[in-house]
Amino acid sequence: MTSLSENFTFAEHTRTSQRYPEVPKPAEIAALTALCVNVLEPIRAHFHNPARINSGYRSHKANAAVGSSPRSQHRKGEASDIEIDGVSTAERAIWVRANLALDRAVLANHKKGKSNSGWVHVAYSAAVRRGGSTGINVVTTMTIGANGKPSYTAGIHA
Numbered sequence: 001m002t003s004l005s006e007n008f009t010f011a012e013h014t015r016t017s018q019r020y021p022e023v024p025k026p027a028e029i030a031a032l033t034a035l036c037v038n039v040l041e042p043i044r045a046h047f048h049n050p051a052r053i054n055s056g057y058r059s060h061k062a063n064a065a066v067g068s069s070p071r072s073q074h075r076k077g078e079a080s081d082i083e084i085d086g087v088s089t090a091e092r093a094i095w096v097r098a099n100l101a102l103d104r105a106v107l108a109n110h111k112k113g114k115s116n117s118g119w120v121h122v123a124y125s126a127a128v129r130r131g132g133s134t135g136i137n138v139v140t141t142m143t144i145g146a147n148g149k150p151s152y153t154a155g156i157h158a
C-alpha cells in the first residue's frame with residue numbers, strides 16, 4: 001500500500017476515483033503528499049484519532065459525478081473531506097482554523113444541533129507550499145439548499 005505520509009495512504013485519497021481509470025499525475029500526487037504532511041497529520045495527531053478521508057483526489061469523471069466544480073481543489077489533489085469519529089464537525093473546523101496554515105477550510109453541510117452532521121473540507125494549495133500564502137484565506141460554512149446547490153457564508157456557523 002503506497003503511503004503519502006506516515007499515516008495516510010494513496011488508496012484512501014483516491015477512493016472516489018476508483019471507478020474511473022484515471023490516476024493522479026505526479027504534480028497531483030505531490031499536492032496530496034503536501035496536504036497529508038502539513039494538514040492531515042497534524043489533525044490526526046491533535047485529536048489522537050485516525051481521521052477518515054471521505055473524498056480526496058478526484059479524477060475528472062469522479063468529480064463530475066459528485067456534481068463538483070471543475071475548478072475544485074479535489075481535482076488537483078489539494079483538498080480532502082475529513083471525518084473524525086467522536087469529535088463534532090464544528091469542533092474540527094474551529095481547531096483547523098485556529099491552528100493550521102492552509103488556504104481553505106469549509107464547514108460543509110453542517111446542520112445546527114447535529115454535532116456529527118456534515119464534514120470538514122480542507123485545502124492546501126501550491127501557493128501555500130511556495131510561501132505565497134501563510135495562513136487560512138477563506139473559512140466558510142457551506143449549506144446545501146433545497147435545490148441541491150451549495151451556498152457559502154463567511155466564517156464558521158455551527
Ligand SMILES: [Zn+2]
Pocket residue numbers: 055074079080081121122
Ligand atoms: Zn471537499
